Amino acid sequence: MSDVSSLEAEVAKLIVRTLTLKVDPAQIQPEEPLFGDGLGLDSIDALELSLAISQFYGHQIRSDDPDTVATFASLRSLCQSIEKHRTK
Amino acid sequence: MNTAALLGPYHADRVLAWENGSPITYGRFLSDVGALADLLPEKPTVINLADDRYRFLVGFAAALVRGQTTLLPPSRAPGALAQIARDYGTSYCLVDGTEQVGQLPSYQIPKGTGSPTDTAKVPQIPIDHPAVVAFTSGSTGHPHPHSKTWGSLVAVARSTGTRLGLKTSDHMTVVATVPHQHMYGLEASIMLPIQHGMAFHVGRPLFPEDVRLALAGVPSPRMLVTTPLHIRACVTARSRLPHVECILSATAPLSRSLAKQAETLFQTTVYEVYGFTEAGSLATRRTVAENAWHVLDGITLHQESAGCSLQALYLREPIPFPDLVSLQGPHRFVLHGRGTDLVNIGGHRGSLSDLNQKLNEIEGVQDGVFFLPDETGTSVTRLIAFVVAPGKAAEHILSALRTVIDPLFLPRPLHLVPHLPRNETGKLTREALLGLLQELHKEERHGT
CATH class of the missing domain: 3.30.300.30 (ANL, C-terminal domain)
Incomplete structure (x- = not known):
């Protein structure tokens, strides 16, 4: 299950571009944590990322959704959430 | 001894906080504060880490009643908390989760144990009591403490309310995206409400959709206490926010064009608050209409050879501006930029x-x-x-x-x-x- 889907590759590029990270999108491990020790993202990043996701995929992320902590856990979980809720 | 009441106007059945659509009254609040104050240990200082705005306030008020000082850590980074724990070794922590700071004892802020009594008295707090200590990162690498008296917090809350034209009868509800452990959050989402008989939402929405839901979960009239960052997010997402009477923005400069977009999109009035840790909130402006900042009542500005400073009855001495400003008379100034450090x-x-x-x-x-x-x-x-x-x-x-x-x-x-x-x-x-x-x-x- 460590194959990277095309959506994961696309979202990884979106993350790197939106947050001007100095990582190769292909190097982001789908199961690696996005926040804290993994990519080390913080709440400003979460906000920036949520805007980009709503613009590209029409998915409005919210934190009182019981799934949100899980949503931002990793690239893979983020993509699963986008897949489920996208309107674009 | 001069004192100031913990609350502005007090009515036991008036709503103070909204939690998942359920109201918590001022009466229950006083009873929760009394119950917690009895349980607190005999220590001079407390680190209140509660994420829930209501529970933070219960802890803050109980500490005031016991004559204790609440420390406001500059960040949640483990190292920053450990530093405060070392500097204030006789502290304890108030939490609403499982957080632990070094070896300090932790106490849970109970959730709604008290039942309101009709005989509850609004506590009176000495105005010179050091209510909180906020910290700035000094150039020495060591956080620099700034003690705030209860009197200064009350004075800032009252003069901010006067500036915004808040009336107790409006019973406005605050939704805040900023943490209450920072000076601006404490002033605008805790002190401003309790000194004007207002209510607040217990949460701290982050994403535009959270902000929309939080606002929708409280009755009108509403006030949004936030930052340019969150305003930009809500504008970019073209959020359909429920009607807000006004938006208060602080912590970073808000551009006039963003303020205009927010006013148009959300049919509201956007005010900016300017302040810094050493002095607290000290001026406001209606961003779309004015460039100059208007200081709150009771504050005067002074031009000195080294730069500008401000003075107020509740400040022990004149405080220099950390930012570059030029004065336009004793009550207005224009901000030009930050100090280089x-x-x-x-x-x-x-x-x-x-x-x-x-x-x-x-x-x-x-x-x-x-x-x-x-x-x-x-x-x-x-x-x-x-x-x-x-x-x-x-x-x-x-x-x-x-x-x-x-x-x-x-x-x-x-x-x-x-x-x-x-x-x-x-x-x-x-x-x-x-x-x-x-x-x-x-x-x-x-x-x-």
């Missing part, structure tokens, strides 16, 4: 010299410097760092930094370099660092 990332203020000191204390770092590139575009500009650390990986330095500085100040990216372009006096000029950055970008493009 100060950086503001997403509303968090830090000192470059403090960050540099922490960077250079990391094992294996021979030389290092933080650098704030010129701001471009609309997104938040992040710090970058140049570090000389032979044999060390950038990840190693980053994880060491993560334990001692606020994550918002983590360099993005951290460049490892063979040496820093110091001049003959050992100084690093902005031009030299910009040159180094351009060189690195050039190398990246050429793939070397």
Whole structure:
């Protein structure tokens, strides 16, 4: 299950571009944590990322959704959430 | 002894807080405060880490009743908390989760144990009691404490309310995206409501959709206490916010065009509040209409040879502005920019010299410097760092930094370099660092 889907590759590029990270999108491990020790993202990043996701995929992320902590856990979980809720 | 009441107007069945659509009354609040105050240990200082705004307030008020001082840690970074725990070794913590700070004893703030009594009396707090200690990151690498008296918090809350034309009869409800452990959050989302018989939402919405739901979960009239960052997010997402009477923005400059967009899109009035830790909130402006800041009642401005300062009855001495300002009479000023040592990332203020000191204390770092590139575009500009650390990986330095500085100040990216372009006096000029950055970008493009 460590194959990277095309959506994961696309979202990884979106993350790197939106947050001007100095990582190769292909190097982001789908199961690696996005926040804290993994990519080390913080709440400003979460906000920036949520805007980009709503613009590209029409998915409005919210934190009182019981799934949100899980949503931002990793690239893979983020993509699963986008897949489920996208309107674009 | 001069005192000021914990609450402005008091009516037991008036709503103070909204939690998932359920009201918590002022009566129940006083009863919760009384119950908790009886349980608190006999210690002078408390670190209140509660995330829930209501529970934070219960802890804060119970500490006041017991004559204790609430410490407001500059960040949640484990190193920052540990530093405060070392400096205030006789403290205890109030939490609403499972947080633990060093060896300090932790107490849970109970959730709604008290049942309101009709006989509850509004506590009177001595105005010179040090209610909170806020911290700034000094240039020494050690957080610098600023004690705030209860009288000063009440004075700022009252004069802010007067400026905004708040009437107790409006019974406005505040929804805040800012943490109540920061001065602006404490002033605008805790002190302002309790001194004007207002209510607040217990949560702290982050995403535009959270803000919309939080606002929808409280009755009108509403006030949104927030930052330029969240305003931009709501504008960009074209959120359909429920009607808000006014939006209060602070922590970073709000552009006039963004303020205009927010006013048009949300059919509201946007005010900015200006303040800094040493003085608290001190001026406001209606961003779309005025460039100059109007100081709150009771504050006067002074031009001195070294710069500008402000004075108020509740401040022990005149306080110099950390930012560059020019006065327009005793009550108005124009902001020109920040002092060179100060950086503001997403509303968090830090000192470059403090960050540099922490960077250079990391094992294996021979030389290092933080650098704030010129701001471009609309997104938040992040710090970058140049570090000389032979044999060390950038990840190693980053994880060491993560334990001692606020994550918002983590360099993005951290460049490892063979040496820093110091001049003959050992100084690093902005031009030299910009040159180094351009060189690195050039190398990246050429793939070397």
